[in-house]
Amino acid sequence: MSPYATTYLCAGVAFATSAVKIRHAFQVPPGPEAAGKRALRLTIAVVAALAGLVMGLSAPPVVVWINRVSGVANLTALIVHMGIIALAASAQVLFLLWSADISDSWPRVRRRLWVLAAIGIALVALFALSDVPVERPVDYESYYARQPVVAVYSGLYLIAYGAAQFGVISLGLNWSRSHHVAGRPWLRRGLRIVAAGSAGGLGFSVARFTAMAGQWFGLDFDAVALPLSLAFGQVGLLAFVVGLLLPPFGPPLATIPGRIRVYFWELRAYRLLRPLWNALRPVNPEAVQPLAHKERFSVRWRVIRQVMEIYDWLATLRPHHDPEVARDAERAGRAAGLTGAALDDLVLACQIKVLVATRPWLTSPAAALADPPAVAAGATEAVYVTEVSQLARLAVAYGSPLVESVAREHLRRAVTSPDPV
Template identity: 35%
Template sequence: MSSVYYYLPALLLLVSFALRVPGLVRHWRDPLVRSVGVVIPLGAVVFFFAAPPTVSEVNALTGVANFSAPLVYAVVTAGSAAVINLMLTWQGGPEERRRAAVLWCAGAYGTVIVALLALFALGDAPDERLQDFDTYYSTTPYLREMIVLYLVAHAAATAVLSVLCRRWAQEVTGLLRTGLVLIGAGGVLGLGYTVGKLLAVGARWTGHDWDGISTTVAPSLAALSSLLQCVGFALPAVGESLRRQSRQWSRYHRLGPLWEIIRAVVPYELVRIPPWSSLSRRHLRRTCDIRDGLRLLAPYLDTVAVADAPEPAAGPGALKGEAVAHAALVIAAFGSLNSSLNTRPGAAAGGGSVQSLIDSEDELVRLSDAVRVLAPRRGGPAAGHGRDGHGRDGHGRDGHGRDGHGPSAAPQKAVS
């Protein structure tokens, strides 16, 4: 079997681990993060050390023929225990019960690893075998027991993994269920790997040669099993991250109309932010801009003024001269929003307060939607494209939402 089938999965697993390193450093105290941080590199180590060129090099460096065999068996066994530990941690449940199960698993598979090394030391394997160690030494005392012990331990781990995934998948939905199904499918393929190896070993015991199953079919199943399990473990987290990004982008875009109006209302310039700023930073800046502007208009939103628009007040904190119509649009939208709240079944009289509006991002989004609807009717600005960061006039706010020249006083006259 080509070495590519060993090194390629190892490379993919290492890349996957490298992408997780920042999160691993930030959240090292999280047991689930630590478990993932152990499973992925162990999988990469298994494929790397099982590759024939690596087997030959390790044997040469240690000066012990076939030293790679117990090394790979030990790493595979440790990986099996790590996968079960990951599933137990991921599933959660009572802390004492989970901890006891993890300790039992670590103790059992730690004992298996010690037994594997002891059996290899007791056996006699003078002829170096790069790919068919399992079948070549399947009838050698002590080595025979070592091979069977390793395969049985691996089969038990994959069986437990498949059962855990099947039970949990019946209780959940969505991407988590899909991920569990993929992990369970990987476990089934892992069982196929073990069965293939056992068939080849059993054939040698009966005088037959089925080595091709052990050297070609079984490693292929192992590679595919690891791939499915990696995708299964990653899918729920990646899917949830994409959902969060999608929700944040939707909110950011929907806040655009209100943000454009606020930019025309506030009497001070906004600080630039780089166009390559992250979505989170741009969303934070936009939300802070809107809240600062609404605080400036708070006296008029509280009364939902309907008087004729006066001349803008002069002095620090006063509205821009061209901002009266924009402010009136925000006030009208706030009035429309309050009316809709009052017409809902069970709504309290009086609708929502300005402070509750400012504190709730959901309400800010609804107010922005109202501005977008009212703007064409009142001949207001066609806002809503959210030029923040891309195609805008270059004015923005820093990551804290302040520029050092915020409104120092409320406008002194009512705005309609």
């Protein structure tokens, strides 16, 4: 595996996020706030794309490839330097759009865009005037620190990047404490993580500037400053992207553990209900409807269908309940220490066991079905859980040795008792 696989993966996630946000931007329904929402989503897309660009171009193999293909030594350095400044500036624009109406924040946004454009033009001009024939993908600033034009270029981009990151820190922390984020914990967390990531970017600027300034005075800080700057930059950029993704994706991701627990609970319920469902199916096989295509891969739908069909079959059996079976089951249950719902489940399970064996519905008119269970009518989650839990307890009771014993004894007596004259 490539040592830069994580870098490429993070860049891919950032580009994918940008594509999703662009699609969301053009799906904003018409309305008075449509322009603001569209601008906000497009800004998020730009920030994510710039983050992906910077992360992707930070891998030395990519740097070497672009420089070789373009034929311009250190061209990737110019692209990355402009990209990180644009990333920090676009994050400030995003915060401004988040914190106020677009008409109120646009003047401040416009000023930042003009400053960004001026810095970009200056960097391109300085790079064109510089003489940097040796490719330096890691230590560009310190290696060329003694060249005046490159020193001005590096100083400009490092100061601009540091100032932009300081602005992101200030905006992020101030807004995370404002009333705008009241009741929005994921946004507050995201803002603080973005601020922490920007602090890493600020550390990158300080470390790189220190390495460059050391060369001016004959001091070599590269052994410490360069690894430190890389650590600050990579961790800070990753935290920056995570913080931006947290507000939109944090809430659904937070539900994943709960959804996993529900899935396994439903899977267990499905398996518990299956023997009871199989035992009751002969009561009315026509009640079993084929699953629709979308239902085949949903455990919840299968459980719902099981519950509905079991309740239908229980309603058909209800007129055939035998009081003698109920007495025997209750007596055995009390002897075993059962009370309340557990005793009721045992009695009903014994009735089912006996009736499934004797099949009285074949010789008697079918009873009218009771009202469908609440789970069939799109009830609340609490009602759904209650319905499934009740039948799951009944299914467990149905498979107990005590039910088997009571039913066997009753069926034996029914077989050996003489027919009435």
